[in-house]
Amino acid sequence: xxxxxxxxxxxxxxxxxxxxxxxxxxxxxxxxxxxxxxxxxxxxxxxxxxxxxxxxxxxxxxxxxxxxxxxxxxxxxxxxxxxxxxxxxxxxxxxxxxxxxxxxxxxxxxxxxxxxxxxxxxxxxxxxxxxxxxxxxxxxxxxxxxxxxxxxxxxxxxxxxxxxxxxxxxxxxxxxxxxxxxxxxxxxxxxx
Amino acid sequence: xxxxxxxxxxxxxxxxxxxxxxxxxxxxxxxxxxxxxxxxxxxxxxxxxxxxxxxxxxxxxxxxxxxxxxxxxxxxxxxxxxxxxxxxxxxxxxxxxxxxxxxxxxxxxxxxxxxxxxxxxxxxxxxxxxxxxxxxxxxxxxxxxxxxxxxxxxxxxxxxxxxxxxxxxxxxxxxxxxxxxxxxxxxxxxxx
Amino acid sequence: xxxxxxxxxxxxxxxxxxxxxxxxxxxxxxxxxxxxxxxxxxxxxxxxxxxxxxxxxxxxxxxxxxxxxxxxxxxxxxxxxxxxxxxxxxxxxxxxxxxxxxxxxxxxxxxxxxxxxxxxxxxxxxxxxxxxxxxxxxxxxxxxxxxxxxxxxxxxxxxxxxxxxxxxxxxxxxxxxxxxxxxxxxxxxxxx
Amino acid sequence: xxxxxxxxxxxxxxxxxxxxxxxxxxxxxxxxxxxxxxxxxxxxxxxxxxxxxxxxxxxxxxxxxxxxxxxxxxxxxxxxxxxxxxxxxxxxxxxxxxxxxxxxxxxxxxxxxxxxxxxxxxxxxxxxxxxxxxxxxxxxxxxxxxxxxxxxxxxxxxxxxxxxxxxxxxxxxxxxxxxxxxxxxxxxxxxx
Numbered sequence: 034x035x036x037x038x039x040x041x042x043x044x045x046x047x048x049x050x051x052x053x054x055x056x057x058x059x060x061x062x063x064x065x066x067x068x069x070x071x072x073x074x075x076x077x078x079x080x081x082x083x084x085x086x087x088x089x090x091x092x093x094x095x096x097x098x099x100x101x102x103x104x105x106x107x108x109x110x111x112x113x114x115x116x117x118x119x120x121x122x123x124x125x126x127x128x129x130x131x132x133x134x135x136x137x138x139x140x141x142x143x144x145x146x147x148x149x150x151x152x153x154x155x156x157x158x159x160x161x162x163x164x165x166x167x168x169x170x171x172x173x174x175x176x177x178x179x180x181x182x183x184x185x186x187x188x189x190x191x192x193x194x195x196x197x198x199x200x201x202x203x204x205x206x207x208x209x210x211x212x213x214x215x216x217x218x219x220x221x222x223x224x225x
Numbered sequence: 226x227x228x229x230x231x232x233x234x235x236x237x238x239x240x241x242x243x244x245x246x247x248x249x250x251x252x253x254x255x256x257x258x259x260x261x262x263x264x265x266x267x268x269x270x271x272x273x274x275x276x277x278x279x280x281x282x283x284x285x286x287x288x289x290x291x292x293x294x295x296x297x298x299x300x301x302x303x304x305x306x307x308x309x310x311x312x313x314x315x316x317x318x319x320x321x322x323x324x325x326x327x328x329x330x331x332x333x334x335x336x337x338x339x340x341x342x343x344x345x346x347x348x349x350x351x352x353x354x355x356x357x358x359x360x361x362x363x364x365x366x367x368x369x370x371x372x373x374x375x376x377x378x379x380x381x382x383x384x385x386x387x388x389x390x391x392x393x394x395x396x397x398x399x400x401x402x403x404x405x406x407x408x409x410x411x412x413x414x415x416x417x
Numbered sequence: 418x419x420x421x422x423x424x425x426x427x428x429x430x431x432x433x434x435x436x437x438x439x440x441x442x443x444x445x446x447x448x449x450x451x452x453x454x455x456x457x458x459x460x461x462x463x464x465x466x467x468x469x470x471x472x473x474x475x476x477x478x479x480x481x482x483x484x485x486x487x488x489x490x491x492x493x494x495x496x497x498x499x500x501x502x503x504x505x506x507x508x509x510x511x512x513x514x515x516x517x518x519x520x521x522x523x524x525x526x527x528x529x530x531x532x533x534x535x536x537x538x539x540x541x542x543x544x545x546x547x548x549x550x551x552x553x554x555x556x557x558x559x560x561x562x563x564x565x566x567x568x569x570x571x572x573x574x575x576x577x578x579x580x581x582x583x584x585x586x587x588x589x590x591x592x593x594x595x596x597x598x599x600x601x602x603x604x605x606x607x608x609x
Numbered sequence: 610x611x612x613x614x615x616x617x618x619x620x621x622x623x624x625x626x627x628x629x630x631x632x633x634x635x636x637x638x639x640x641x642x643x644x645x646x647x648x649x650x651x652x653x654x655x656x657x658x659x660x661x662x663x664x665x666x667x668x669x670x671x672x673x674x675x676x677x678x679x680x681x682x683x684x685x686x687x688x689x690x691x692x693x694x695x696x697x698x699x700x701x702x703x704x705x706x707x708x709x710x711x712x713x714x715x716x717x718x719x720x721x722x723x724x725x726x727x728x729x730x731x732x733x734x735x736x737x738x739x740x741x742x743x744x745x746x747x748x749x750x751x752x753x754x755x756x757x758x759x760x761x762x763x764x765x766x767x768x769x770x771x772x773x774x775x776x777x778x779x780x781x782x783x784x785x786x787x788x789x790x791x792x793x794x795x796x797x798x799x800x801x
Contacts, residue, residue, distance in 0.1 A: 044234055060322060066328065069332070083308055122632075244430055404493075432618055439698055453716070
């Protein structure tokens with residue numbers, strides 16, 4: 034299993050996931066502003082998930098760029114990450130219809146949490162395979178955003194019991210966290 | 226982030242978008258010419274969107290071929306372009322059912338405009354990163370079609386208030402504009 | 418525009434088309450043999466289209482392997498081929514529900530014919546760009562299957578007026594024609 | 610036909626298949642735990658198919674890594690494998706609604722069996738083309754898991770007549786069989 038094949042397959046799955054999200058935005062029967070307004074909530078959920086998946090794609094790519102070796106465990110944890118990401122379109126469709134209902138928001142937050150958890154596991158596995166002095170280990174050591182994201186998702190899960198919108202809210206907060214340009218990553222970018 | 230990964234991901238998303246457009250062309254219950262005739266309008270919208278997305282793919286590729294460096298901003302503007310393109314299947318499905326209704330045509334024209342705007346922003350960002358003497362800056366300087374397209378989309382948006390079909394019409398006009406072979410681009414083609 | 422990008426984009430679109438065909442095979446409500454039996458006709462149409470698209474992928478790839486140069490016209494004819502292929506899932510869904518109805522069969526045969534026509538146009542354009550002594554021109558000269566296929570599709574279109582199943586039948590006949598291993602192509606295969 | 614094109618096309622189709630599985634997980638109308646609970650069975654079928662397809666992707670890749678030559682027969686057997694895999698989303702959707710019904714489980718087990726059969730055929734063809742001393746032939750000789758999987762699927766088919774859940778059960782058993790890390794494969798992994 035070469036690294037590039039895992040990257041290509043992951044990219045393929047993520048490109049499809051980010052695209053089939055739109056299949057849950059159904060064209061309204063009516064052609065009034067009211068009909069369009071009713072799409073507001075599903076559209077909001079769509080935007081939140083689109084950004085979240087785009088960030089995973091971005092981070093996944095940066096992670097693999099710093100990696101030299103992979104093994105079977107990495108492969109399975111990577112597949113687990115794809116599994117949880119693959120459920121996002123379902124969770125998005127459900128939460129988009131019920132922005133203020135506890136259960137859909139909880140499921141959305143839980144799926145987001147599992148995506149974050151498997152992503153962090155993937156990072157740990159890659160560090161273990163490549164050794165403590167590898168580039169992935171060094172970059173990973175300074176990156177506390179990943180664990181903070183996980184904490185936000187977890188708090189989001191719990192908050193949905195008292196304030197349902199915390200589910201999508203947590204995802205949005207994590208996205209803002211990652212959206213802020215990262216000095217260290219920017220430097221890598223510049224080197225073509 | 227290497228340039229080739231952004232290209233590959235963008236190609237993947239565009240290939241999926243252009244293909245899932247057809248999922249909104251539902252097979253009629255009936256097998257009469259009348260039933261087929263009723264598909265005429267959705268099919269027309271389908272053709273317009275198919276051509277528009279094909280042109281974006283084509284132009285996006287040419288743009289990146291002239292590029293050496295990218296940065297984090299480019300990445301996010303590229304994602305914004307994919308976001309607006311990803312809404313085209315929804316807008317196409319809605320406008321295809323209501324070719325003469327103002328709101329669906331306005332939304333279609335607005336989404337087209339946002340695609341054009343983010344594409345132009347992408348061009349600006351790429352010029353900024355690669356410098357005023359870069360190949361992308363030189364090619365870009367002589368290319369007024371991009372801004373003309375944006376103007377057509379904007380006029381299309383406004384016109385839908387008095388003449389709804391202007392929404393799809395603007396997209397069609399822009400496509401004709403780009404379909405005309407471009408001498409300069411052709412030359413690049415020949416060099417294998 | 419490099420040859421490899423056109424290949425990759427075409428492969429992507431074809432991979433998606435061949436896969437979304439299955440979305441029109443809806444799981445029956447019932448769990449009886451009768452319910453399963455009613456899927457027989459959509460399934461038959463599915464198989465015919467799956468094989469047809471697989472053959473286009475195969476042939477498209479062989480065609481581009483013999484090619485050195487492409488130009489803007491090639492690009493647009495290639496897009497036209499993808500356009501007609503992209504309508505196959507719709508035509509398949511319709512004909513699958515009405516195997517003995519004239520109109521769906523005619524549409525299926527017509528779309529098949531247009532796929533064949535644009536494919537042959539693509540071949541002509543590639544020969545023109547690469548010159549009469551190019552490898553693509555030489556291989557193309559000895560390949561009469563392409564024009565025979567086109568004739569079969571055309572006859573299929575006409576026959577549907579008197580015998581509807583000729584639509585899918587023509588596609589099946591062309592597939593059999595291409596399924597037979599081709600000595601010359603096999604030789605190329607062997608050279609890794 | 611180069612090996613890499615077949616790999617890329619197969620990867621593309623498998624990435625799409627594993628992703629469109631989720632389209633059959635429909636967001637419930639209701640927002641109660643009962644509504645969520647009713648998704649339990651489709652979700653279980655979803656997980657089983659996701660793992661099965663992920664394993665096919667994994668194995669397919671390992672198989673091609675040991676291969677030097679391919680021919681037309683390999684190409685068609687590979688397409689046959691993709692065909693049977695492409696029916697899995699349909700079978701999953703049906704069985705997910707009726708976990709204890711004989712017919713959907715039988716169909717699921719049968720499609721799983723055909724995937725396994727075409728995969729083994731593919732292995733045989735690759736060995737034949739590359740010769741008895743090739744790396745693919747040597748690795749293949751020691752790999753009895755493939756035939757054991759096929760036997761489990763076959764037994765699963767028969768068992769569904771007396772105990773329906775054996776259909777998904779067989780798929781799950783085969784997945785467990787492949788999930789266990791394989792010493793020999795691991796070694797290959799380590800070599801980057």
